[in-house]
Amino acid sequence: MTYDSAKAAFADWGVDTEAALTKLAGIPISMHCWQGDDVVGFEAKSGSSGGGIQATGNHPGRARTPDELRADLEFSYGLIPGNHRLNLHAFYLDTDQNPDRDEIEFSHFAPWVDWARDQRLGLDFNPTFFAHAKADDNLTLSHPDAGIRDFWIEHGRRSRDIAAQMGAALGSACVNNIWVPDGYKDTPVDRMAPRRRLEASLDAMLATDHDKTQLLDAVESKLFGIGVEACTVGSHEFYMGYAIRKATLLCLDMGHFHPTENVADKLSSVALSVDEILLHVSRPMRWDSDHVILLDDAILQMAQELVSADLLGRTHIGLDFFDATISRTAAWVIGTRNMQKALLRALLAPWDRLKAAETSLDYTSRFVVTEEIKDLPYAAVWAEFCARMDVPLGQTLISELDTYQANVADR
Numbered sequence: 001m002t003y004d005s006a007k008a009a010f011a012d013w014g015v016d017t018e019a020a021l022t023k024l025a026g027i028p029i030s031m032h033c034w035q036g037d038d039v040v041g042f043e044a045k046s047g048s049s050g051g052g053i054q055a056t057g058n059h060p061g062r063a064r065t066p067d068e069l070r071a072d073l074e075f076s077y078g079l080i081p082g083n084h085r086l087n088l089h090a091f092y093l094d095t096d097q098n099p100d101r102d103e104i105e106f107s108h109f110a111p112w113v114d115w116a117r118d119q120r121l122g123l124d125f126n127p128t129f130f131a132h133a134k135a136d137d138n139l140t141l142s143h144p145d146a147g148i149r150d151f152w153i154e155h156g157r158r159s160r161d162i163a164a165q166m167g168a169a170l171g172s173a174c175v176n177n178i179w180v181p182d183g184y185k186d187t188p189v190d191r192m193a194p195r196r197r198l199e200a201s202l203d204a205m206l207a208t209d210h211d212k213t214q215l216l217d218a219v220e221s222k223l224f225g226i227g228v229e230a231c232t233v234g235s236h237e238f239y240m241g242y243a244i245r246k247a248t249l250l251c252l253d254m255g256h257f258h259p260t261e262n263v264a265d266k267l268s269s270v271a272l273s274v275d276e277i278l279l280h281v282s283r284p285m286r287w288d289s290d291h292v293i294l295l296d297d298a299i300l301q302m303a304q305e306l307v308s309a310d311l312l313g314r315t316h317i318g319l320d321f322f323d324a325t326i327s328r329t330a331a332w333v334i335g336t337r338n339m340q341k342a343l344l345r346a347l348l349a350p351w352d353r354l355k356a357a358e359t360s361l362d363y364t365s366r367f368v369v370t371e372e373i374k375d376l377p378y379a380a381v382w383a384e385f386c387a388r389m390d391v392p393l394g395q396t397l398i399s400e401l402d403t404y405q406a407n408v409a410d411r
């Protein structure tokens, strides 16, 4: 079907495809650096703790250096329509020096900032509270040892400084997301003490005010992880309360809840109490397995909520998945495009009609319209978006992905 026919089909439902395309073009997705190297990072390893994060698989082509990772990213962004962001973790520093986590500085990330400026990308950032000897107890900011807590507080403070400088350098606020792996494999007898310690450490880390046009602080909860099955100190309730009290962003990772919970349903509730939200769009399969996102119901519902509840203006969309059994660049490209396709579908829905039906308790109309619009020609509108943004789709996309993967396979 041609775009013009599709445009007319949507117009029949009162939907303006041009408005949807314009809106979609203005939604940046923060693509996570860690899909490119299986969450390994670029520092000399000093600990065994993976924080319960596991990338499984050994597909050829893992990026081993910052230059390789940037090359893979450039290729991937070239196949994703629109202007986007890169979400960098602190242990992806690019320097000949070997600073410990409590010694990192902006200069260690300057090559990333220069590159991001050249590529017209925004940057987001994360302190790295795992993969370090001082995290081997699965406790960092909530550790009973004040020396260990202070080490991680200093890392967190420095990460915020670096993120603020990134935001200033690029003229776009950098979201600095705090996630700690802290928890217990077996049932603790005291859940209050570690939570009090985590709260005090966060307060110390966040004590310095930064300009919100440069830095936005976010906190990320989790239900459980490998090795911390019995209790995660930074639970959803902990961080939801913290974010409301301290006016930080709340990060909702789609893999960090009970597998049957609908994370999309949380957006409107959370949005009544926090100004801004960070999403880690992911696909948990039975557990927090971080599979690459599909264009499935969970993602479609997430996009629908963002549009229906008018939350796009105060939600930062980040991705969080890592799969080492497939081409890493294909994972980035298809995963990010899936998020955009979901947003496009949501932007093409006849919301006024659906909401009117619901408000008047006409659930039959809501049901019929919801099902009938599934047959509308979304693919033609997506193809038009890709053509306008000069990125391929279909067989050409597949062939470009295959060629690149073949070129990096001997790494």
Ligand SMILES: C[C@H](O)[C@H](O)[C@@H](O)C(=O)CO
Pocket (backbone or CB within 6 Å): 034, 039, 053, 089, 126, 179, 220, 222, 225, 253, 280, 288, 320
């Ligand atoms: C690498 C990220 O910080 C990490 O995935 C975190 O966001 C998370 O979701 C941990 O389970």
Ligand SMILES: [Mn+2]
Pocket (backbone or CB within 6 Å): 179, 220, 253, 280, 320
């Ligand atoms: Mn996450």
